[in-house]
Amino acid sequence: xxxxxxxxSLLQASEESPVLARLGELTRESVARxxxxxxxxxxxxxxxxxxxxxxxxxWCLLLGNNAAAAKIRQLLPTLAAQLQSQGREVNSIxxxxxxxxx
Numbered sequence: 421x422x423x424x425x426x427x428x429s430l431l432q433a434s435e436e437s438p439v440l441a442r443l444g445e446l447t448r449e450s451v452a453r454x455x456x457x458x459x460x461x462x463x464x465x466x467x468x469x470x471x472x473x474x475x476x477x478x479w480c481l482l483l484g485n486n487a488a489a490a491k492i493r494q495l496l497p498t499l500a501a502q503l504q505s506q507g508r509e510v511n512s513i514x515x516x517x518x519x520x521x522x
């Protein structure tokens with residue numbers, strides 16, 4: 421078995437691998453979804469909100485703390501309606517709080 425000695429970028433690797441290509445596609449779609457609804461999220465909360473994984477019609481938002489999660493939870497129907505009005509397949513939005521450990 422010979423090893424490939426040529427260096428290549430992550431983009432090139434992802435294009436050669438169907439699994440990595442799909443992962444890249446889902447990441448881009450998740451970021452696009454967040455950009456599509458960020459105008460509906462209060463500006464002071466935006467630093468605590470990140471685009472998360474997409475699992476079929478379920479999209480996940482990653483939140484920096486419980487307070488942000490509580491406020492975003494109130495906005496979920498509005499966020500989902502906005503995404504659906506743009507033709508994006510989103511049946512529900514899941515929230516996950518990521519607690520930073522020191």
